[in-house]
C-alpha cells in the first residue's frame with residue numbers, strides 16, 4: 001500500500017488539472033465543492049445517486065446542500081467529465097466515465113458497476129429488429145443481485 005500512494009497523488013493532481021481545464025473551457029469556475037464531487041465520483045467503486053454524493057461530500061464540506069451537489073453534478077456533466085445514467089423510475093446515477101461502456105445493475109440496492117464493451121457484445125450490431133433497421137449503437141445492462149444483497 002505505501003508504494004501506491006505517490007502514484008495515486010500524482011494521478012489525483014493530473015485529474016484535478018484536467019477538471020480545471022474542462023470546467024473553464026465550458027464556462028464553469030473550479031470550486032472546492034466541484035473538486036470534492038469529482039473526487040468522490042473518481043474514487044467510488046460504483047455509480048452513486050446524488051444523495052450518496054451529497055452524504056460523502058458533506059463529510060468534507062459540512063456547509064454543502066443537496067441542491068448545490070445537484071448543480072455541481074450538472075456542471076461536471078456539462079463540462080464533459082461525468083455522465084448521468086437515467087432510469088424510467090426517475091432515478092439517476094452518476095458516472096465518472098463518459099466513454100462507451102456498459103453496466104451491471106443490482107435489482108435490490110440499485111448499485112451499478114462498469115462492464116467493458118467486448119467483441120461478444122459487438123455482435124448486437126448484427127441484430128435486425130425490424131426490416132430496414134440498422135443498429136448504430138447499443139446499451140447493454142445486466143441485471144442481477146450483488147454479493148451484499150444475496151446474503
Ligand SMILES: [Zn+2]
Nearest residue numbers: 106109146149
Ligand atoms: Zn445489491
Ligand SMILES: [Zn+2]
Nearest residue numbers: 095097113114
Ligand atoms: Zn459506468
